[in-house]
Amino acid sequence: MSKLAYRDAVRDALSEEMERDSRVFLLGEEVAQYNGAYKCSKGLLDKFGPERILDTPISEAGFSGLAIGAAMSGLRPVVEFMTWSFSFVAFDQIVNNAANMRYMSGGQTHVPIVFRGNSGGGHQIGATHSHAPEGIYASFPGLKVVVPAFAADAKGLLKSAIRDEDPVLVVENEALYGRESEVPEGEYLVPIGKANILQDGQDVTIVTHGLACWTVLEAGQELLKQGVRAEIIDLRSIKPLDYETVARSVRKTGRLVCVDETKPFGGVSAQVAAEIGRSCFDHLDAPILRVTSLDVPMPFSTALEDECVPNQRRILEAVKEVLG
Amino acid sequence: MAWFCEKKSYMLSQYALNFHAANAGQNMTESKNFAILHATSEPPDYGPAPELSRAQRLEWYRKMVLVRRFEERAYQSYQTGLIGGFCHLYNGQEAVAAGIFSTIRESDPVITAYRDHAHGLMRGIRPGPAMAELYGRATGVVKGKGGSMHYFDVAKGMWGGHGIVGGQTPLGLGLAFAAKYRGEDKVCVCFLGDGAVNQGAFHESLNLAQLWKIPVVYAIENNKYSMGTAVERHAAPVDLYKRAAGYEMLGVQVDGNDFNAVREATWTVTERARRESLPAILELVTYRYRGHSMSDPQHYRTKDEVEENRRRDPLESLRREIRTEGLIADPELEAMEEAVRQEVVEAHEFAAASPFPAASEIFTDVFA
Numbered sequence: 001m002s003k004l005a006y007r008d009a010v011r012d013a014l015s016e017e018m019e020r021d022s023r024v025f026l027l028g029e030e031v032a033q034y035n036g037a038y039k040c041s042k043g044l045l046d047k048f049g050p051e052r053i054l055d056t057p058i059s060e061a062g063f064s065g066l067a068i069g070a071a072m073s074g075l076r077p078v079v080e081f082m083t084w085s086f087s088f089v090a091f092d093q094i095v096n097n098a099a100n101m102r103y104m105s106g107g108q109t110h111v112p113i114v115f116r117g118n119s120g121g122g123h124q125i126g127a128t129h130s131h132a133p134e135g136i137y138a139s140f141p142g143l144k145v146v147v148p149a150f151a152a153d154a155k156g157l158l159k160s161a162i163r164d165e166d167p168v169l170v171v172e173n174e175a176l177y178g179r180e181s182e183v184p185e186g187e188y189l190v191p192i193g194k195a196n197i198l199q200d201g202q203d204v205t206i207v208t209h210g211l212a213c214w215t216v217l218e219a220g221q222e223l224l225k226q227g228v229r230a231e232i233i234d235l236r237s238i239k240p241l242d243y244e245t246v247a248r249s250v251r252k253t254g255r256l257v258c259v260d261e262t263k264p265f266g267g268v269s270a271q272v273a274a275e276i277g278r279s280c281f282d283h284l285d286a287p288i289l290r291v292t293s294l295d296v297p298m299p300f301s302t303a304l305e306d307e308c309v310p311n312q313r314r315i316l317e318a319v320k321e322v323l324g
Numbered sequence: 325m326a327w328f329c330e331k332k333s334y335m336l337s338q339y340a341l342n343f344h345a346a347n348a349g350q351n352m353t354e355s356k357n358f359a360i361l362h363a364t365s366e367p368p369d370y371g372p373a374p375e376l377s378r379a380q381r382l383e384w385y386r387k388m389v390l391v392r393r394f395e396e397r398a399y400q401s402y403q404t405g406l407i408g409g410f411c412h413l414y415n416g417q418e419a420v421a422a423g424i425f426s427t428i429r430e431s432d433p434v435i436t437a438y439r440d441h442a443h444g445l446m447r448g449i450r451p452g453p454a455m456a457e458l459y460g461r462a463t464g465v466v467k468g469k470g471g472s473m474h475y476f477d478v479a480k481g482m483w484g485g486h487g488i489v490g491g492q493t494p495l496g497l498g499l500a501f502a503a504k505y506r507g508e509d510k511v512c513v514c515f516l517g518d519g520a521v522n523q524g525a526f527h528e529s530l531n532l533a534q535l536w537k538i539p540v541v542y543a544i545e546n547n548k549y550s551m552g553t554a555v556e557r558h559a560a561p562v563d564l565y566k567r568a569a570g571y572e573m574l575g576v577q578v579d580g581n582d583f584n585a586v587r588e589a590t591w592t593v594t595e596r597a598r599r600e601s602l603p604a605i606l607e608l609v610t611y612r613y614r615g616h617s618m619s620d621p622q623h624y625r626t627k628d629e630v631e632e633n634r635r636r637d638p639l640e641s642l643r644r645e646i647r648t649e650g651l652i653a654d655p656e657l658e659a660m661e662e663a664v665r666q667e668v669v670e671a672h673e674f675a676a677a678s679p680f681p682a683a684s685e686i687f688t689d690v691f692a
Contacts, residue, residue, distance in 0.1 A: 061528050062529055065495055065497065106470060
């Protein structure tokens with residue numbers, strides 16, 4: 001094990017998969033000469049050349065659709081969105097073409113593609129640039145969605161995504177790119193659809209993903225000081241979602257708090273709460289609580305923005321409430 | 325001929341006028357780009373399209389008749405409730421698909437929008453599975469999961485019918501990109517209707533196609549109406565091939581009701597794409613006889629207008645030509661047409677007798 005920044009883990013995954021498979025290529029805004037808006041593709045142009053590392057115009061619908069067509073034809077494109085907030089101008093391509101193609105062609109063709117990029121709020125970039133899209137896209141059958149929170153998963157999940165036969169959306173986060181964490185040596189994959197227990201505990205289960213994992217881990221330390229040991233689960237994969245790992249934990253703790261940055265209406269926590277409320281009804285000692293982004297567009301001022309995303313105060317309050 | 329002509333009337337007889345003016349006294353196969361009505365710049369001259377044999381010409385006529393009869397049957401079956409949902413008929417436009425498919429290679433990928441029956445049938449989907457798809461049966465070409473708008477036969481290079489107007493235009497770009505990436509000698513023909521030219525995805529595709537020199541030909545089937553909105557009311561300018569000019573792309577316009585003219589224009593733009601790896605717009609001016617879909621009462625046009633355009637029926641034109649040239653004796657021609665009629669009856673019988681998909685099929689083909 002050695003420590004690696006998240007963005008370098010992303011780059012290593014891209015580089016390794018491109019070396020392994022000539023069908024893999026990367027396209028997006030500023031991915032080549034600029035080395036990536038967030039430097040996730042640093043050095044790849046020099047290594048693989050302009051035929052496989054392609055700077056695109058600001059034209060998300062065009063280059064996303066091009067990549068989907070290329071994937072139908074057997075290539076393995078990786079599309080970088082500078083931010084997932086820009087993916088919405090390519091929404092039709094993603095949800096109608098990438099997601100539906102296998103089904104509506106009766107299995108004749110499919111779309112082995114990866115869409116990836118930065119997402120989320122907390123950076124004072126306002127409502128248009130701060131979307132957390134994972135819940136929205138997970139609602140479309142045919143799409144897989146993963147949200148790595150740590151460098152090891154950023155690498156292992158991206159490698160799995162590139163090898164997957166179906167469209168996989170990898171939702172990263174600007175706040176994570178510079179963070180270092182341990183990454184295994186050598187070749188490895190992280191399977192899509194498997195949650196990861198970040199901390200064992202017996203008093204309450206906290207289910208989270210993405211950047212919120214880091215906030216929840218800090219809250220977990222605070223709870224330990226209060227004598228509460230939370231079991232903290234990183235979903236890692238939103239679709240398919242590993243309900244079984246969550247249910248196993250809730251049967252043990254009897255209490256569940258869901259923490260994530262999607263919106264409360266139809267968000268990821270709403271989905272987890274609905275399923276666990278059904279499957280673990282007899283094991284629950286308290287209502288399931290959710291700590292999500294607030295149901296407002298993302299504000300600009302940090303005074304407002306810090307309150308809008310899940311923060312430690314709101315997490316601790318929710319845990320206190322379920323513990324009665 | 326002036327290549328960037330002033331806005332002209334959309335009378336379909338324009339082609340005939342231009343043709344006679346340009347070719348008076350000439351053998352048409354020796355005339356340079358005789359078929360192209362207008363273009364954004366002078367198209368290259370790759371000579372005439374490879375000549376079709378007698379048997380091939382008869383076969384493409386037969387395919388046009390098959391599409392017409394197939395859709396007449398679909399029309400009836402819709403009325404009797406065998407077909408539900410949307411059903412967009414191609415009647416009147418058959419020379420477009422036949423002209424293009426008879427000129428490109430079988431290895432060239434094609435992709436189209438939702439008015440896709442002709443493209444599927446002419447690429448080789450059998451009438452039985454094609455009809456069964458309309459009837460929602462398990463034996464349908466995409467197992468009853470796509471319906472009228474989503475015919476696929478990937479093995480034959482038919483990459484779908486696509487339901488969202490203009491949504492297929494970046495996909496066609498991607499099919500051509502993939503061929504170029506792998507160094508394959510292929511051109512993608514991406515069909516779209518006149519209504520799709522105003523979608524952003526199409527313009528993004530045009531920019532990328534020219535910027536990256538992708539061998540894709542955008543075949544705009546201008547049937548004059550974007551659903552019920554006439555081209556004069558939805559497009560500025562109404563000459564859709566001119567959309568290419570803003571991207572420094574070649575755009576050409578051809579009479580889409582003339583099988584031979586479509587072939588020549590297709591040859592010019594696809595050969596250019598193949599040899600130079602350059603995209604083009606090929607605008608095919610045509611007319612659809614039926615409504616936009618089955619539920620269209622057609623209040624936006626007069627019966628006289630439809631009747632006027634029926635006089636330039638592409639099937640009738642080609643049939644006349646075949647008879648004039650004596651390619652086939654009348655009894656044989658009639659026997660061929662009768663055989664097509666019978667083939668469509670059998671397609672209906674096959675579809676109507678086929679089972680609906682099993683409930684277990686709901687969850688298959690979502691993921692690998």
